[in-house]
Amino acid sequence: MNKEITVPDWAWNFYQAKQGEARRCPNDATEAALNYLVRIFDAGDVPENQARLEQMVDNHLAGQRQKMRRRQRILENAAATSTSDDDSLAQRASSSESLDIIRSNVTYSQWRLLTELASGNSYQQLSADRGSSAGTIKSSICRLRKRLRKLVFEDDSMSITA
Numbered sequence: 001m002n003k004e005i006t007v008p009d010w011a012w013n014f015y016q017a018k019q020g021e022a023r024r025c026p027n028d029a030t031e032a033a034l035n036y037l038v039r040i041f042d043a044g045d046v047p048e049n050q051a052r053l054e055q056m057v058d059n060h061l062a063g064q065r066q067k068m069r070r071r072q073r074i075l076e077n078a079a080a081t082s083t084s085d086d087d088s089l090a091q092r093a094s095s096s097e098s099l100d101i102i103r104s105n106v107t108y109s110q111w112r113l114l115t116e117l118a119s120g121n122s123y124q125q126l127s128a129d130r131g132s133s134a135g136t137i138k139s140s141i142c143r144l145r146k147r148l149r150k151l152v153f154e155d156d157s158m159s160i161t162a
Helices: 009-024 028-043 050-104 108-118 123-130 134-152
Strands: none
Touching: 009 028, 009 050, 028 050, 050 108, 050 134, 108 123, 108 134, 123 134
């Protein structure tokens, strides 16, 4: 069904004013406003007065700006994530090298002690499993960390935590 859509003169005058604005100072906002006006006219959704039409156009443009800002933030976050992914990849490679150095310089029982502590076991759990006091386990870990810190790092100011 082809219905006849009539657009009030004041709406066409508003559209023509926007066209003049686009000729004098072309920008994306004016182009978006013109496109939105055409969609309103084509759908037959012209409001009763020019003030309401201007408000609709302003709201539409504000929504478009908000959408663009949101997209920009998403892109910036993605870019920051991708660079941090590269950093984390390098950090993982460095961590892997450090683990290889540690693994090659400790005994099997020391390695088990370190990995069990890193897995979340408490000093009390480790001491109960080994039949020793928690203080003994803490001292062993402290001596291991001090020795390994010197191997992995040039100085012992860095910390190795479980």
